[in-house]
Amino acid sequence: MPNQDLPLIAELCTAVGAAHVLRDGDLVAYERDWRKRWHGRALAVVRPGSTAEVAAVMRLCARHGVAVVPQGGNTSLVGGSVPDDSGTQVLLNLGRLHRVRSIDAANLTMTVEAGCVLQAAQAAAEAAGLLLPLSLAAEGSCTIGGNLSTNAGGTQVLRYGNARELCLGLEVVTPSGDIWEGLSGLRKDNTGYDLRHLYIGSEGTLGVITAAVMRLYPQPAASMTALAACASVEQCVALLQLAQARAAASLTGFEVMSDCALSLVRKHFPQIPQPLPPAAWTVLLEVSDAESADHARTVFEGLLEAALEAGAITDAAVASSVAQSRSMWHLRESISMAQAEEGLNIKHDIALPVSRIPAFVASTDAALEQAFPGARLVNFGHLGDGNLHYNVQVPVGGSPAEFLARHEHAVNTLVYDAVQAHGGSISAEHGIGALKRDELAQRKSPVALTLMRSIKQALDPGQRMNPGRMLDTASITATDP
């Protein structure tokens, strides 16, 4: 409907300035996600410069009945932040709302705009001598608004919680263009329904987050990591319990890596040191200590000694320097790249009660091996949060493209059936987006889906916010190659 659009475009230009309403030229950075798996075409890419401008854009889109796709750093892993290919949706990019509005050291909070890149927010907190403990692989590109709209997880959830737990207040623009000013920064506030938690994790389907108050923490005096070798998942869980009892809240990381995962790193990145000999499972532990590096080392040594005595681990190595700690994290973070080097694979971002993980892994590994002989389980993740990246790599020598074409759906069904049987989640930290929308409709309880649809209908009656994401209220046409 290009002709009918013209009034809206002209009005958008008036609202935010013509330079910030993009229709021509190379818009691929906006219309295609970073992994190049999802792409669409926008009616226009609109880049407002203030909350008031966001509200003006939303009012205009409401008046014209035009759908809006909010976008932060465009690093969604589930096709949540690009338009469909109809050419009728306004892509609302928050990139110009990137200020850290304020830091309140005595309240341990920062107020930051949605388009602020996570790393920039971390840096601002650090410059004030404080810690913003949200940390994840995409932190150099992803934004606070995207982190909150997807309730991002990452590597320190064990201690500090998900993005949700780190947020004390929001500023949100509603589909009709009203501004809810909820930037309270309060740790206690029982005055009605918790709108904040409703918008967090709603993936842009209820409104647009424009700013947030984030919780900060004192910087720890020292952080230290260790690696431990375990013979089984049961041992990993036993080690976790010991570590939680002995290190309590100073335990800030507990990541597991299967030997298959580390063998891919050895193959593709042989230069990365692997301090321990291969074991069925290698655990990366991190302790962040309020006292000193010496105290952190004492805690680690006591813990690992107790774990050896209890038979929870077979070997361990404590980092002897900050550089060694970084190198251990580098090992963990290289698994995804090593997988990519090895070729196409099938990713699962699942969560389970920690107590169910040993049984889940044993039975699901076996079922996959039986159904797809030779398929490799590249299993790693945030065991402390019950979150596994339970990925399936094509059998050695097989054609990845062919395997995926033939088996991806069946592999997903097998894995998600098992997740469901063990009381787990098919999306631990990546969200639903377009990728898992139909899976969600199949697997979430009908009562929960009905409640969610009622809420969507109540807060976005025109069904114009990020249509086709999360809930099946519209069909998304962007293609997943």
Added chain:
Amino acid sequence: MPNQDLPLIAELCTAVGAAHVLRDGDLVAYERDWRKRWHGRALAVVRPGSTAEVAAVMRLCARHGVAVVPQGGNTSLVGGSVPDDSGTQVLLNLGRLHRVRSIDAANLTMTVEAGCVLQAAQAAAEAAGLLLPLSLAAEGSCTIGGNLSTNAGGTQVLRYGNARELCLGLEVVTPSGDIWEGLSGLRKDNTGYDLRHLYIGSEGTLGVITAAVMRLYPQPAASMTALAACASVEQCVALLQLAQARAAASLTGFEVMSDCALSLVRKHFPQIPQPLPPAAWTVLLEVSDAESADHARTVFEGLLEAALEAGAITDAAVASSVAQSRSMWHLRESISMAQAEEGLNIKHDIALPVSRIPAFVASTDAALEQAFPGARLVNFGHLGDGNLHYNVQVPVGGSPAEFLARHEHAVNTLVYDAVQAHGGSISAEHGIGALKRDELAQRKSPVALTLMRSIKQALDPGQRMNPGRMLDTASITATDP
């Protein structure tokens, strides 16, 4: 409408057993709250024995268009859990759903029914060697369902969060009698809107919480308290910052008590030891240590020495035994009783950004003194959470009843205006109920109120859930004497 009711009563008797549908005899324990400030008359008190029975009751009430008031321990401080005096509402008491369904030590969770008394849930966790860190004055009577429906706070929020942060999953019966089974126990689950956080804090106005998965923690090796004397609120805030930096997550309590508050304790409970000489402010600090009592003491000594050097405190005393620690808490907990002994007073449960507390206290104290000469500020509370119980006691020698009758409204207006001007909340941890419903309607942003009403309309279209509480969708007629 007694005659029309009869079919519903008969059906309720069939659904839950006639013995659990109470209409006659002494129902005061259900129809009047524990502080005897709110009372009403129910059509019937219904006590279902299972989630299925709750669902049956809700279906029957839906079919007959009858309103439902859910009730746990009936310890609401805001008139949230008794029926109005129309005699038309079903009082749904959850007391028979009191089981701890399971404890999962490896997952650090417990699944507990709504009617379980908080202290019983704490005891079950302790028997499994674990800690349920929700703790508040009413814990001997209040229930998990009530704690969650009001997002209870308490004394350990600083470290462990409010009831909200301690809940990993819910089972809820909707107004139409459907059961949402959301007892996941997952630490990460990004599969749609967070229904859990919507029901938590909704005060029974959207549905009935019947069970919950609560987070548990390892028991600390030792807990220890100290008292510190501060000359000003600024010093209290400076001490808090130091304590958070040095003790980090082992700081589990930070309570302030004004001299006026402690002087009432000295007057009415002279037998309770006050280890420090009177100071403008006395702070109770608690450290829970994963290592040992010795380590806790070392942390305390280092902290208090640094605080003395920094000029944040003028005096301090560390408890030398568990009994002394308990006695320090007893001092803190006796303030409310001492206030009651002194006579009627005006209570405020407010929250502010911690950084704004010094300015708030200075200007509001002064404004109250000017407007109500001689009125005494009994100020105490959870400074670490920004939560003050900023209570106003009648001038010495004045008539409490007369003062309240003449000035209560003006005092509230002055205090709440100041709270609002400093970006605070008029209900930190007690909720809204009937008591603050009209205040909320005046003070919450119109955008937020519109969003809340839309949600209420979507999830309780018949407006039958706890009518007249929190939102002004119906008028509550219970009387506040």
